Amino acid sequence: MESKDNKSNRQLKTSPCSTTSPSVIVIGAGFAGITAACALHDASFQVVLLESRDRIGGRVHTDYSFGFPVDLGASWLHGVCKENPLAPLIGRLGLPLYRTSGDNSVLYDHDLESYALFDMDGNQVSQDLVTKTDLVRQEFSEDMSIQRAISIVFERRPDLRLEGIGHKVLQWYLCRMEGWFAADADTISLKCWDQEELLPGGHGLMVRGYLPVINTLAKGLDIRLSHRVTEIVRRNNGVKVTVEDGKTFVADAAVIAIPLGVLKSKCIKFEPRLPEWKEAAINDLGVGIENKIILHFDNVFWPNVEFLGVVAETSYECSYFLNLHKATGHSVLVYMPSGKLARDIEKMSDEAAANFAFTQLKRILPNASSPIQHLVSHWGTDKNSLGSYSYDTVGKPHDLYDRLRIPVDNLFFAGEATSMDYPGSVHGAYSTGLMAAEDCRMRVLERYGELDLFPPVMGEDVLVPLLISRR
Ligand SMILES: Cc1cc2nc3c(=O)[nH]c(=O)nc-3n(C[C@H](O)[C@H](O)[C@H](O)COP(=O)(O)OP(=O)(O)OC[C@H]3O[C@@H](n4cnc5c(N)ncnc54)[C@H](O)[C@@H]3O)c2cc1C
Numbered sequence: 001m002e003s004k005d006n007k008s009n010r011q012l013k014t015s016p017c018s019t020t021s022p023s024v025i026v027i028g029a030g031f032a033g034i035t036a037a038c039a040l041h042d043a044s045f046q047v048v049l050l051e052s053r054d055r056i057g058g059r060v061h062t063d064y065s066f067g068f069p070v071d072l073g074a075s076w077l078h079g080v081c082k083e084n085p086l087a088p089l090i091g092r093l094g095l096p097l098y099r100t101s102g103d104n105s106v107l108y109d110h111d112l113e114s115y116a117l118f119d120m121d122g123n124q125v126s127q128d129l130v131t132k133t134d135l136v137r138q139e140f141s142e143d144m145s146i147q148r149a150i151s152i153v154f155e156r157r158p159d160l161r162l163e164g165i166g167h168k169v170l171q172w173y174l175c176r177m178e179g180w181f182a183a184d185a186d187t188i189s190l191k192c193w194d195q196e197e198l199l200p201g202g203h204g205l206m207v208r209g210y211l212p213v214i215n216t217l218a219k220g221l222d223i224r225l226s227h228r229v230t231e232i233v234r235r236n237n238g239v240k241v242t243v244e245d246g247k248t249f250v251a252d253a254a255v256i257a258i259p260l261g262v263l264k265s266k267c268i269k270f271e272p273r274l275p276e277w278k279e280a281a282i283n284d285l286g287v288g289i290e291n292k293i294i295l296h297f298d299n300v301f302w303p304n305v306e307f308l309g310v311v312a313e314t315s316y317e318c319s320y321f322l323n324l325h326k327a328t329g330h331s332v333l334v335y336m337p338s339g340k341l342a343r344d345i346e347k348m349s350d351e352a353a354a355n356f357a358f359t360q361l362k363r364i365l366p367n368a369s370s371p372i373q374h375l376v377s378h379w380g381t382d383k384n385s386l387g388s389y390s391y392d393t394v395g396k397p398h399d400l401y402d403r404l405r406i407p408v409d410n411l412f413f414a415g416e417a418t419s420m421d422y423p424g425s426v427h428g429a430y431s432t433g434l435m436a437a438e439d440c441r442m443r444v445l446e447r448y449g450e451l452d453l454f455p456p457v458m459g460e461d462v463l464v465p466l467l468i469s470r471r
Pocket residue numbers: 027028029030031032033050051052053056057058059060072073074075076077078227228229230257258259262268290291292377379383384385387388389414415416417423424425426427429
């Protein structure tokens with residue numbers, strides 16, 4: 001499929017249809033791209049996967065530099081249940097999950113019994129106050145930001161306005177919601193924020209990291225690392241894809257599984273241009289930032305709870321730490337800023353970012369010992385992601401996810417931002433990879449007139465129970 005022809009000619013000179021089996025180029029070796037490549041490989045397609053980084057996984061990135069696995073990107077299976085499309089694979093691999101929180105945690109991501117909340121002076125917030133803030137959840141018809149909606153509730157019902165510690169707890173709730181969407185509350189759509197399908201079963205941490213799952217899917221695939229795609233040409237008889245060093249690849253079709261942030265940046269030239277409706281969907285869907293600052297300590301000095309929260313006057317000043325010790329036995333806390341705070345922290349050096357996170361921790365635990373190691377993610381500025389995950393912005397329709405997914409001629413689209421049901425998640429990326437592969441298979445084989453020749457090879461349909469724990 002590799003071609004020496006670098007010119008953007010009207011017809012692709014190497015006719016992909018003259019090869020014995022249909023061919024596809026998959027762009028992006030994240031969860032969606034690898035899943036699509038794996039499915040098409042199983043359906044007897046010639047598959048080449050082009051990946052800009054020198055590693056696979058994309059926003060799934062398990063780091064081993066501490067001597068044990070730590071996820072810098074995704075780390076939870078959202079929806080620990082058999083309906084989760086990823087559950088059979090995780091079950092078959094025997095990978096343990098640690099459930100940090102149960103059902104009914106839609107708005108604020110996690111159920112509240114899992115938290116120990118403190119104010120900035122180190123006083124613990126009573127659970128009673130936490131439950132009272134539930135009252136601000138009200139129904140609105142016209143679209144507006146979540147932040148605006150809360151202000152309206154207060155205008156209509158001043159008696160609900162919280163003061164002092166109650167106000168701070170509300171800000172902390174907002175901070176958690178901002179983490180779920182990786183965006184600030186004044187940009188999140190009230191109309192669409194709850195349109196995603198939340199699977200039952202709560203949230204399970206991948207105790208050994210996500211990498212073993214992606215490695216399994218990637219086995220046997222022709223993956224070209226450090227191949228950054230710069231141009232995609234489509235013609236009736238196939239596609240031609242050019243990478244940074246000028247090398248070109250031709251095939252019957254392409255599956256584009258790169259992040260929404262990268263598509264927004266227009267660093268890939270489409271020839272001819274993508275249709276207007278597709279460009280509009282790319283522009284209109286939001287992409288937010290959430291980062292992880294991972295602090296490794298030589299001892300455990302914090303309470304034995306899943307999360308530590310710091311409440312403050314504004315959601316920007318609130319903090320949220322995941323206690324990995326509970327799930328993995330390693331003395332690690334993960335600080336997770338999102339939205340504007342995450343953007344501001346990305347401007348700092350890694351050292352300064354780790355110090356910032358540690359300073360937040362010292363506010364509630366003044367005797368905290370300094371971390372011995374740290375890791376800092378940069379999902380917002382990394383040119384391979386340019387954001388953490390997609391979300392609905394104010395005034396834009398929720399079907400943007402579907403518009404992003406709909407194929408254009410022989411180009412098929414996959415990735416978390418193309419998932420109507422499960423945007424911003426690993427299982428969403430996985431299911432769109434399967435969908436794009438199936439659409440591509442059908443379309444290409446129609447052209448070959450050989451629809452029956454390449455039945456998809458389905459994975460075994462045996463359901464293996466998930467290994468779930470909560471100490
Ligand atoms: C901090 C953080 C925490 C998260 N936590 C969770 C969680 O706990 N649970 C969960 O379900 N989800 C979580 N997510 C979301 C989840 O990680 C993503 O939804 C999912 O991994 C996206 O997969 P993808 O295949 O769509 O995209 P990606 O994984 O980003 O894959 C796209 C690939 O395209 C490559 N690429 C980019 N540009 C080019 C180019 N020009 N040419 C070739 N290749 C290119 C990239 O390098 C990348 O490998 C989290 C994300 C972040 C950032």
